Every structure is written in structure tokens, then in C-alpha cells.
Amino acid sequence: xxxxxxxxxxxxxxxxxxxxxxxxxxxxxxxxxxxxxxxxxxxxxxxxxxxxxxxxxxxxxxxxxxxxxxxxxxxxxxxxxxxxxxxxxxxxxxxxxxxxxxxxxxxxxxxxxxxxxxxxxxxxxxxxxxxxxxxxxxxxxxxxxxxxxxxxxxxxxxxxxxxxxxxxxxxxxxxxxxxxxxxxxxxxxxxxxxxxxxxxxxxxxxxxxxxxxxxxxxxxxxxxxxxxxxxxxxxxxxxxxxxxxxxxxxxxxxxxxxxxxxxxxxxxxxxxxxxxxxxxxxxxxxxxxxxxxxxxxxxxxxxxxxxxxxxxxxxxxxxxxxxxxxxxxxxxxxxxxxxxxxxxxxxxxxxxxxxxxxxxxxxxxxxxxxxxxxxxxxxxxxxxxxxxxxxxxxxxxxxxxxxxxxxxxxxxxxxxxxxxxxxxxxxxxxxxxxxxxxxxxxxxxxxxxxxxxxxxxxxxxxxxxxxxxxxxxxxxxxxxxxxxxxxxxxxxxxxxxxxxxxxxxxxxxxxxxxxxxxxxxxxxxxxxxxxxxxxxxxxxxxxxxxxxxxxxxxxxxxxxxxxxxxxxxxxxxxxxxx
Numbered sequence: 001x002x003x004x005x006x007x008x009x010x011x012x013x014x015x016x017x018x019x020x021x022x023x024x025x026x027x028x029x030x031x032x033x034x035x036x037x038x039x040x041x042x043x044x045x046x047x048x049x050x051x052x053x054x055x056x057x058x059x060x061x062x063x064x065x066x067x068x069x070x071x072x073x074x075x076x077x078x079x080x081x082x083x084x085x086x087x088x089x090x091x092x093x094x095x096x097x098x099x100x101x102x103x104x105x106x107x108x109x110x111x112x113x114x115x116x117x118x119x120x121x122x123x124x125x126x127x128x129x130x131x132x133x134x135x136x137x138x139x140x141x142x143x144x145x146x147x148x149x150x151x152x153x154x155x156x157x158x159x160x161x162x163x164x165x166x167x168x169x170x171x172x173x174x175x176x177x178x179x180x181x182x183x184x185x186x187x188x189x190x191x192x193x194x195x196x197x198x199x200x201x202x203x204x205x206x207x208x209x210x211x212x213x214x215x216x217x218x219x220x221x222x223x224x225x226x227x228x229x230x231x232x233x234x235x236x237x238x239x240x241x242x243x244x245x246x247x248x249x250x251x252x253x254x255x256x257x258x259x260x261x262x263x264x265x266x267x268x269x270x271x272x273x274x275x276x277x278x279x280x281x282x283x284x285x286x287x288x289x290x291x292x293x294x295x296x297x298x299x300x301x302x303x304x305x306x307x308x309x310x311x312x313x314x315x316x317x318x319x320x321x322x323x324x325x326x327x328x329x330x331x332x333x334x335x336x337x338x339x340x341x342x343x344x345x346x347x348x349x350x351x352x353x354x355x356x357x358x359x360x361x362x363x364x365x366x367x368x369x370x371x372x373x374x375x376x377x378x379x380x381x382x383x384x385x386x387x388x389x390x391x392x393x394x395x396x397x398x399x400x401x402x403x404x405x406x407x408x409x410x411x412x413x414x415x416x417x418x419x420x421x422x423x424x425x426x427x428x429x430x431x432x433x434x435x436x437x438x439x440x441x442x443x444x445x446x447x448x449x450x451x452x453x454x455x456x457x458x459x460x461x462x463x464x465x466x467x468x469x470x471x472x473x474x475x476x477x478x479x480x481x482x483x484x485x486x487x488x489x490x491x492x493x494x495x496x497x498x499x500x501x502x503x504x505x506x507x508x509x510x511x512x513x514x515x516x517x518x519x520x521x522x523x524x525x526x527x528x529x530x531x532x533x534x535x536x537x538x539x540x541x542x543x544x545x546x547x548x549x550x551x552x553x554x555x556x557x558x559x560x561x562x563x564x565x566x567x568x569x570x571x572x573x574x575x576x577x578x
Contacts, residue, residue, distance in 0.1 A: 002577035062402020077369035083139035091134040105132035136185035147182035169227030174201035179378035199239035236270035261287035287339030293321035298357035303433030306364030318355030449483035481514035489552035519545025
């Protein structure tokens with residue numbers, strides 16, 4: 001393989017928005033035949049049982065909807081997330097919209113499992129049941145990271161009797177407005193956790209390392225899984241609720257008031273109350289607000305092959321006022337995505353349907369969290385209105401059973417928590433992006449290097465005599481020291497991710513072992529055979545190295561992965577020639 005190295009000065013022009021000058025947002029159809037029942041802030045109809053509600057849904061031909069879970073096994077769902085075992089974690093509340101007093105929370109996080117494969121949850125495990133309006137949720141290792149007024153916590157799945165290993169990761173966050181709090185916790189391609197900060201609240205939060213983040217109303221931010229290194233990623237929007245990544249690593253979100261679909265560009269400024277557009281760094285909208293209500297929540301990007309082609313690589317967004325799920329296709333203007341609204345994906349004549357979250361599962365289904373309620377408005381209806389329902393909540397599962405898509409057989413593995421490194425690498429050939437991201441998270445947690453000394457290694461997960469997780473250490477290479485950044489990407493196109501890393505130039509003032517050796521950059525070809533992988537080193541360059549990050553992306557759109565690294569030598573762009 002051949003690489004061209006281009007070095008750029010550490011001056012980055014803010015010209016992102018200009019690519020949209022020639023990009024026009026495409027129009028789209030919307031079925032708008034419903035009547036005034038969806039305009040009532042207090043629904044005039046009565047609640048119906050879950051199986052009756054199922055009959056009232058309308059989907060495109062070939063799609064089917066099934067009830068995955070409902071009351072009384074779950075409360076009113078807020079956010080959902082899948083773990084490496086394929087289990088669905090759900091944050092629920094009965095307290096909303098009023099926060100409980102200190103120590104008086106009764107809300108829950110529950111794990112839902114379908115153990116008999118009939119498409120419906122049959123095992124419900126409460127992980128925490130003393131929470132205070134928990135929203136954002138992300139399973140991590142042997143527990144879950146979740147927001148509960150006023151902090152982001154780590155809750156272990158299993159707790160030793162008489163002890164509490166709950167840990168505050170980030171906080172405290174404002175909660176004077178409980179319909180605009182921390183939500184959409186999503187782990188990115190870089191291993192960081194991304195989150196939305198909602199409307200009206202003022203927060204002065206600190207991480208485990210003392211890093212500080214001051215936020216006002218709608219914003220997004222990120223932090224490390226241990227609660228360190230808080231960073232604001234975008235400014236603005238009104239009340240964002242939900243995040244989703246695509247295959248390119250682009251991050252998208254939905255906002256209740258300003259626009260139904262955004263690509264979030266790091267450092268970008270977005271519309272919000274009291275802020276006019278204009279100026280360098282003001283990021284463009286991806287889809288203007290049209291017939292959607294100003295109450296959008298939850299976003300899923302469908303990246304699998306179990307839907308018809310026209311429905312793949314689309315965004316699915318919930319509207320809790322008009323009681324439906326929208327579908328948006330994407331047109332590309334160069335490297336810039338532009339949203340195009342299609343016909344509504346899911347509608348109903350039951351106005352109590354409130355889709356507050358939408359997630360693509362590792363099984364290729366779409367899951368919908370239904371905050372089933374007579375009232376959803378936070379400002380339009382008094383918070384103490386007696387018509388607010390506190391009992392009913394449903395999780396719906398949407399699959400495609402029609403023609404045009406090959407029948408999907410049962411996968412050989414759906415539990416990646418105990419997979420070997422070989423199985424994890426092979427699993428990255430799966431079509432489902434959610435599944436690949438779960439696998440990548442496992443790999444990111446077991447491959448490491450020394451930032452001060454020589455060496456890279458991987459930890460093979462096994463079980464000890466008591467059935468607990470144990471780890472075997474395997475070396476990868478000791479050719480150079482100070483490998484501060486690692487990237488997994490399929491350089492040679494064989495479906496198995498390779499490892500890209502190198503030596504950081506002049507790290508720690510030259511006091512570490514090997515500090516004055518050449519700043520090399522390598523990719524390590526991963527070969528899976530026998531009991532585990534082997535790694536074949538290929539030098540890319542010996543006068544650049546890595547910094548705190550190294551990225552492998554198709555920068556010039558030729559179908560080949562290029563490499564970008566930045567350090568004290570500058571920004572280096574390695575174009576793959578062949």
C-alpha cells in the first residue's frame with residue numbers, strides 16, 4: 001500500500017457552512033388526513049389496552065408491529081439502550097413532571113429480555129428502583145451509566161448486599177424544567193459518551209477529574225466513560241432529545257422546536273431562542289421545520305439490511321403531539337447530508353400514543369418507547385393536571401415481513417459479552433451498525449497500549465472457576481514507545497478491523513523510554529486464525545507519528561481509507577494511493 005503525506009499548519013478555517021450554499025433541502029410528502037383529536041392538549045378520548053392500541057397502528061405494506069413490553073411490568077418509558085448481550089435497558093418514571101425530594105425517588109431502570117424468542121420480553125430485572133426521573137441511559141460493562149436528578153451515575157447491575165457501589169460520574173445538572181434534562185446518552189466511534197442538555201436548565205457540572213462544564217438550555221456535550229474530560233461539542237438548539245450515529249461517524253440529533261433533523265458538527269453553533277443566524281461557525285440545518293409539531297423526541301438511523309432498500313439509511317423520529325413517527329431519507333451534496341421527508345412511517349388513530357424514543361436494535365427491528373398518556377405538554381397544560389397518566393407505558397417492536405428482503409435466519413451469536421477477540425473481530429462483518437458498535441465497544445475496552453513505555457496488548461476475556469470474568473494478557477508489539485492513540489479500521493478490506501497507531505512525537509518533554517526515537521506511524525494487519533489474532537506491522541511513515549487521536553476515514557471519497565493524525569509536528573494527512 002502507498003500513502004501520500006500532506007502536512008497542514010495547525011490553523012483550521014471555519015468553512016463548513018459554505019458547502020451548503022448549493023444544497024437545497026428536498027421536499028417530502030406527509031400524510032395529513034387526521035383531524036382535531038391530535039390538536040387537543042388534553043386528549044378527549046380514553047386510554048385503550050395495549051393489544052387494542054396495536055390494532056390502531058398503520059404502517060407501510062410488509063411492516064408489522066408487536067408489543068414488546070407494557071404495564072404493569074414497566075412504567076412510563078423515557079430512553080432505551082441495548083447492551084452487548086442484546087438485552088434492552090429502559091429508564092422509566094412515574095414521578096414526571098415533578099421531581100421527587102432528596103432520597104425519595106421511586107423511578108426505575110429495568111432490563112428487558114426475550115428469553116424464548118417469541119418477540120416479547122418475558123424477564124424483567126430492576127437494576128435501580130430509587131431514581132428521580134431517569135432519562136439518558138447507556139449500558140456499560142457490568143452496569144449502566146444513566147442520568148437521574150441531578151447527576152449522571154454509574155449503577156452496577158449486581159450489587160453486593162450491604163454495599164452501594166453506585167458512582168457519580170458527572171454533575172450536578174439543573175432540573176427546574178424536567179422536560180429538558182440530560183438524555184440520549186450515546187457512545188461514539190471515539191469511545192466518548194455524547195449527551196443532550198435540554199431546554200431552560202442551567203448547569204455547572206464537574207467530572208471525576210475536576211473538569212467543568214457550564215451549560216445553558218439546549219446544547220450537546222461529551223465525556224469519557226469514567227466521567228472525566230467534560231467537553232461541550234455544540235452550542236444551541238432549543239430542546240434536543242436523542243442522538244444517532246451513521247456509518248461515517250457523523251452524529252445526528254432532533255430538536256423539539258428549531259428543526260427535526262440536524263447533523264451535529266463539532267464546534268458548531270445552532271439556532272436557539274435569542275440567537276440569530278450568521279457568522280463564522282454557524283452550522284446549517286439539515287431539514288427545516290415544516291408540518292412537524294414542536295414536540296419531537298427520539299431518533300434512530302436504520303443501518304441494516306432487514307428493511308427494504310428505500311427504508312434503509314433513513315432516520316426515524318417520533319412526534320409526541322401528532323402521535324406518529326416520521327421518516328427522513330438523505331440526499332448528499334458532496335459530503336453534506338440533506339434531509340428529505342418521506343410519507344409518515346407510523347400513524348395511529350389513538351391520540352394517547354406518545355413515541356418519546358426510537359432505537360434500532362441489534363436484531364434489525366425498530367423499537368419505540370411509548371409514554372402512553374392523555375397529556376404530554378409541559379407548558380400547555382398545568383403540571384398538576386389530574387389527567388396526567390402515571391401508570392401506562394409500552395415498548396413496541398417494528399419488523400419487516402414482506403417481500404423484497406431475504407429471510408433472516410437466526411444469527412449464530414447475539415451475546416457479545418463473553419465473545420473471544422477472534423469472535424469479536426469476525427462479528428464486525430455483520431450488517432447491523434448497532435451490533436457492530438456494541439462489538440467495537442467491547443474491543444475498545446480490551447485493546448490497549450502504553451503512553452509512556454513500549455508495548456501494545458490485548459486482553460482475552462475468559463471465565464474463572466466461579467464463573468466471573470477473567471482476562472489473559474497477549475502482547476501485540478513492542479517496536480516503539482508512547483503509543484498514545486489507537487484506531488480500529490479495515491485497511492485491507494477483508495472485513496476484519498486492523499490496528500492503526502504510532503509513536504507520539506516529543507511526549508512528556510522527552511523523558512520517557514524511547515522518547516528520541518523516530519515518530520513512526522504503523523498499521524497492524526489483523527489476521528484471525530487458530531486460537532486468536534496475530535498482527536502484521538506495516539510502516540506508513542517514520543517522521544510524523546500520532547498525537548492524542550488518529551483517525552482512519554475516506555477523506556477524498558475514493559473508497560480507500562486515509563489516515564489523519566495531529567501532534568506537535570503538525571496535522572498529517574496520509575492519502576491511500578492503492
